[in-house]
Amino acid sequence: MTAALALAVAAPMLSGCFEEPSAHDAVRDFLVGWQTGDYAMAARRTDGDEGKVRQALEDVRIQLDAASFRFGLKGVRRTGDEAEATFEAEVDLGENNPLWEYDGRLPLRLVDGRWKVRWSPAVLHPELREGQRFAVDTDPEDRQPIVDRNNDPLQQPANLHVASVTPARLQDAAGLCERLAAVTGFPQDRLLSRIRSAPPSEELPLVTFGRLRFAQLRSKLEAIDGLKFSVREASVAPDAPTQIVGTVTAVTPETEQQLGGPQRAGDTVGRSGLQKAYQEHLTGSTETSVITVDLKTLEPVTELAKWRPGRTASPVRTTLDRKTQAAADSALAATGPGMLVAVQGSTGEVLAVGGTKDYHQEKHAFAGEFPAGTAFSVMAVEGLLKSRVDLEQKLDCPAERTVGGIRFRQAGASAGGTPTIQASFAGGCVTALASLARRVDGTALTAAAAKFGIGVPWTLPLKSFSGKVQPLKNDAATARALAGQNVSVSPLSMALVAGAMASGTWHPPILVKEPATQDPSDEAEAPRQVSPIDLDEETTAALRSLMRAGVTSGSARAAAAPGDPVHGITAAASADDKPLSWFVGWQGDVAVAALVESPDSTAGAVAAGRFFRNLRAGM
CATH class of the missing domain: 3.10.450.50 (Nuclear Transport Factor 2; Chain: A,)
Known part of the structure; x- marks a missing residue:
């Protein structure tokens, strides 16, 4: 103005x-x-x-x-x-x-x-008019839910404890606010100004507490004359996958600044996961009315203005599926420390993110950087085929082999003999696969990895890692890549690799379908998405044959009962002196990467097998 x-x-x-x-x-x-x-x-x-x-x-x-x-x-x-x-x-x-x-x-x-x-x-x-005063009445929106692909909520009800006052009944509003500020840490002047501006006869929520915080402060709060307490049920307790959904707390003095200014009691703030990433969408805004109040009756007289600034709160609709999530959680319950990520192969939509207590679903399953092991070798197939390598060709699988001055060792029953290249893929023979470094150019291998999304800068609302291939400047580096020793990936990135082999097209990951952006003010401009990448038909056919052989005759047999249409391979790796077991594969349109901390190279396949059986059982 x-x-x-x-x-x-x-x-x-x-x-x-x-x-x-x-x-x-x-x-x-x-x-x-x-x-x-x-x-x-x-x-x-x-x-x-x-x-x-x-x-x-x-x-x-x-x-x-x-x-x-x-x-x-x-x-x-x-x-x-x-x-x-x-x-x-x-x-x-x-x-x-x-x-x-x-x-x-x-x-x-x-x-x-x-x-x-x-x-x-x-x-x-x-x-x-004479005998009247102004007042400001507020009505905050309830927090909206995060839901799965079928609109089922991914939160459970939890109790919030609300401390309220009726301004007209207070004998000493300033003293109450002084004591409440000392107990809670909220600014005394802000508490007092809310009381003085509120409709005097209406109950005014001043501070909201979570269960644990209220239990800690209860005796001190109940000693403050004029405070009234009530319990409000809110759907804020995260359901599985809990670390992806994220936690919610009542506003505290520490989180007021995060929310961009003073908040009304009853407001909630996402502390992690999608609850934090989509805070502005989930909470919306507070409806505010300026009214006049009769000083004798203390009742409202006239509404002078009313508005709800900003946008209306809206649910966050994810690609997650509760049944698939339950199948993943149940599969991991019987394993050692591990993770399992399931995606829809034809779209890249994330269906489930499982993790035991030793691994964080976002920090490790999405954003962790783990050695790929021989699971990375499948990405070399296109380069080998273009070099006219016959996958039925015999290739020694010795216990040790030196390539480019680097010694590789093969452990397990597959050592020795002269299997085909296809069998070496299926069995994860490190020494055989490393020897192929002389037949595929390092630059071509890096380019092939990019077709499977490794290193592609995709966009997700949570932290994630798409993978990284170290520079492949010589045969030794290329051999190490084929053995997955200088390639870092996340379980999410490898699930997308499996989805690419299953569908013939690599798709970037999708976790949230609505809203289009995390920031309501940018709703008109959704973030630029990475385009899908089509794989060569010959490569796809060869990979499907290799991955099926991994289940029918290779080391991934534990992933399926006889006759089950599962494709996949296993791989062994090591990180921080911990032995890791990979399974990368799919059944139908559900692609999976399982990573289990175990010296048993088939542990990942065992977890994946339980997952597929749980899916068939309708979990």
């Missing part, structure tokens, strides 16, 4: 433009005094009792909990010894509310040769 911003600056000019006696001088002094908090100057320009006018102006600021007032003079019309000024008011109500704007009128009359504002409550607002 340009006029409002200019009023205080233009005040000297107003007095210079009109000769005394001028009604403009009285209007200027009154509005500038009100705007700047010089209530004595404003009161002197009225015909009312100066002490009462000063108090009334101070009370308006308190009753509205106003951060500031701005006024713009629209005009002054004089008729004999009377005049009327019209002005625009702009009141900043704080609490993340928009500005309250209204038009006001100032009647004036000459008193002993000086213009005076005729004092009445209508000077403050045209609809304010």
Whole structure:
């Protein structure tokens, strides 16, 4: 409002433009005094009792909990010894509310040769009457849920404890706020201003606590006279996958700053996972009303303004599937420490993220950096085929082999003999696969890995890792890549690799379907997504044959019962001196990567086998 911003600056000019006696001088002094908090100057320009006018102006600021007032003079019309000024008011109500704007009128009359504002409550607002006051009523939206692909909620009900007051019944509001601030850490002045601006006869929630926090403070809170306590059920306890969904807490003094300013009691804040990433969507905004209240009955009289700033809260719809998640969690319950990520092969949509207590679903299953082991070798197939390598060709699988000066060792029953290249893939023979480094160029191998999404900069609302291939400058480095020793991947990235082999197209991961962006203000511009990558048909056919052989005759047999249409391979790796067992494969349109901490190279396949059986059982 340009006029409002200019009023205080233009005040000297107003007095210079009109000769005394001028009604403009009285209007200027009154509005500038009100705007700047010089209530004595404003009161002197009225015909009312100066002490009462000063108090009334101070009370308006308190009753509205106003951060500031701005006024713009629209005009002054004089008729004999009377005049009327019209002005625009702009009141900043704080609490993340928009500005309250209204038009006001100032009647004036000459008193002993000086213009005076005729004092009445209508000077403050045209609809304010004697025996009334302002108040600000608020109604925050309930937090919306995070749901799975079938709109089933991914939260469970939890109890929140609310400490409330009825302002009109308080004997010592300032003392109550002082004691409550000492116990909770919330600013005393903010607590008090909320009480003073609220409708006096209505119960006002002041602070909300989670179960544990309330239990810690209960005895101290109950010792504060005037506080009332109630329990409110809210769907904020995360369901599986809990670390992906994330946790929610009631607003604390520490989280107020995170939310961008003072919040009303009852507001909640996401502390992790999707609850944190989509905080602004899930909580929406608070409906605010400016009303007048009868001072005798303490009942509302007139609603002067009402708005809900910002956007309406909305659920977050994910690609997760509760049944698939249950199948993953059950499969991992019988294993050692491990993770399992399942995606829809034809779309890249994340269906389930499982992890034992030793591994974090976001930090490790999505964003962890683990050696790929021989599971990475499948990405070399395209380069081998273009080099006209026959996958049925015999290839020694010795216990040891040196390539480019690097010694590779093969452990397990597959050592020795002369299997085919296909069998070496299926059995994960490190020494055989490393020897192929002379037949595939390192640059071509890196390019082939990118077709499977390794190192591709995809976008997810949570932290994730798409993988990385170290520079392959010689045969030794390429051999190490084929053995997965200088390639880092996450379980999510390897599940997408499996999905690419199953569908013939690599798809970037999708975790959230709605809303389009994390920030409501950017809703019109969804983040740019990485395009799907089609695989060569010959490569796809060869990979499907290799992956099926891994289950029917290779080391991944534990992933399926005889006849089950499962494709996959296993791989052994080591990280931080911990032996790791991979399974990468699919059944139908469900692609899986399982990583289990175990010296048994088939442990990942065992976990995947349980997962597929659970799916068939309808978990």
